[in-house]
Amino acid sequence: MIQLVDVRKTFDDGKVVLKGISTVFESGKTNLIIGQSGSGKTVLMKCIVGLFEPTAGQILYHDRDFVSMGKHERMLLRREMGMIFQSAALFDSLSVLENVMFPLDMFSADSYKERRRRAQFCLDRVNLADAGEKFPGEISGGMQKRVAIARAIALNPKYLFCDEPNSGLDPKTSLVIDGLIHSITREFGTTTIINTHDMNSVMGIGEHIIYIYEGYKEWEGTKDEVMGSDNEKLNSFIFASDLFRKVKAANS
Amino acid sequence: MILSSYLHALGRYLMLMGRVFSVPEKFVMYWRQYVKEMIKLGLDSIVIVLIVSFFIGAVICIQIKMNIESAWMPHWVSGYVTREIMLLEFSSSIMCLILSGKVGSNIATEIGTMRVTQQIDALEIMGVNSASYLILPKIAGMITMMPLLVILSTVSGILGAYAAAYIGHILTPAHLTEGLQYDFHPWFFWMGVVKSLFFAFIITSVPAYYGYRVEGGSVEVGKASTDAVVASSMIVLFSDIFLTRLLS
Structure with missing residues (x-):
């Protein structure tokens, strides 16, 4: 609250x-x-x-x-806290998987294997299981937003x-993003x-x-x-x- | 008014440095960045340092031989002056001035772009000290690599002088060697290295300050990059006077 x-x-x-x-x-x-x-x-x-x-x-x-x-x-x-920015604010020099792993690498005491598994889980959660090796510049705006969601939830934020x-984003992708945020909030x-x-x-x-x-x-x-x-x-x-x-x- | 704005800028710079030199959240992450920056700022600058130093070494040797040396001056003058200029000024100060263009604009643009695309905000929201995470590895990486660049620059400059001797035939290699070895003070080498360490700090921290403070869009990033190069070059030149006086 x-x-x-x-x-x-x-x-x-x-x-x-x-x-x-x-x-x-x-x-x-x-x-x-x-x-x-x-x-x-x-x-x-x-x-x-x-x-x-x-x-x-x-x-x-x-x-x-x-x-x-x-x-x-x-x-x-x-x-x-986790935050999804208007511009997604992904780190350009890191791959999608590395972006999601970043907060885990910085603050989690888990092993590399566990951190990678968690990052992959978060990517799966936003339906981007296969995009891990790509860089932010190689994916669409909607995908970038989903990566941002995955990164934001990597550390199980309270807020x-x-x-x-x-x-x-187009209306259809907007609905997907809204749905994801809503279901993650509930979950x-x-x-x-x-x-x-x-x-x-x-x-x-x-x-x-x-x-x-x-x-x-x-x-x-x-x-x-x-x-x-x-x-x-x-x-x-x-x-x-x-x-x-x-x-x-x-x-x- | 102008003095006040300079003092404000100095205060903000010092406050930023206060944030930069703080305890890392996770040492391994900083180490990774440090290695990356050593490669990006240091190793990737080797080629330009070698090329510029080679030609400057050759040109100094030719200039001294053609314009200074005369019948009543010793034949080792060209080699001696080339060595002293390379050791005392070029490889430490002027080379840093050249690098401030390459490294400085790179740093200011990179950090400025991260600022305007909210990547720095993202780091802050995660609880990362963005100033320290982004700037400290750059400063440490450049300071680590700078002595290597100074040594390579000096060696390349002397090779340039030999090229002038062997290829240009303007003086004999024996005379050049004699001049290079004449009255050598090892401290002059160390003086160049010490000066370059200060300059390494300046050409990384000043552009980082300009990049970190960008507000707006691509135009402001471009302006910050230009301002960063101008400011760091000026500071290198001013501090060169004080350091030279202090260390001589």
Whole structure:
């Protein structure tokens, strides 16, 4: 479980991006942060994982305050995290298998054979059993995202973060990625936070959704509650496309 | 204003070095990187070092013979001056200046690209000290390989001078040998090696700083690479004065 308590972020140039966000992300659920571009959702994600320091507020990982932690404690806590970046962020100089093995090589005390077996298991889990010897530049964007998922789960993380995992992918591959993240969350009981503006993800795997609008938490609920919400700002964001307006009309 | 920005940059550089020189998470992983960097930064630079040094050694010998030597100067002057220039300045300082272009742009571009493609963020999220993991093996690898490059450069430069003697016939090999052996101080060799160790640190750590701090995209990576080469070259030149004075 990750709890945010009045998280605020103001940059050095005086720009206020987060204006006091509080919420709870529960374990074993896919938690989605949605919002328009520039609403502050990426900054919020970066604050949660510690790439940005919040100006005020608390970020509690199972009651351990990440903001007030020392460097060493943070390093240790980070070993419980896995993250899938928008660009996949695979190491170019390493093969797919070596990428997945990297966190194991760095932090696991297991033998080489066991580490390799674990990495292969993770690749199998994302249906990339045969891609181990390839390099990131030789595989498609969707495959890179799946490798990133395999690397993120290699150390059995308690917390899984996904920054726009479907960006740049076709709808079919996006569904595969969403399905993988959702099933891994269920399977391992991770606290998963996904930063997205893909409405298919919202409707497909949004067990807990928070909508960020201009740095505030404007709305919070589930994918089922999205349909019936009368929040104007949320509706103008979710039902911006014809397709979703028709879906809503059909539902109502 | 300019002074303040330089001081800020110096502070950030020192803070980065503070992170670089910390205890590795797993020694084996750093060792693996260290070996890779020795090959990439050191061994892969041998060819350029040999070629440049060979020709510079030949040219110094020819220049001294054609322009300095006269009837009232001893015949060993060309060999003596060639040796002293190669040992004291070229193989340590100027060679590092040349390498700062090759090695410096390589390091700044590699780390800068890792920054803009979020690979450094990925390392940080995993709990890896990215500064140390990426930069420390490069510094250690270059410092390890530098004495070898200095020795090879000196030897190649002297071979170049012999080539000028044997092929160009501008002086006799015997005169060149006499000059190369005349009044030799072994400390001059060690001075070149000591200086090159400092320069090895500069031409790896300064570009690493520029690469690590990149924000933006490919344009910014390119700019960081250029800035890194300019800055490390300038620092090598300035520190050469102080080191030469200190060690002479």
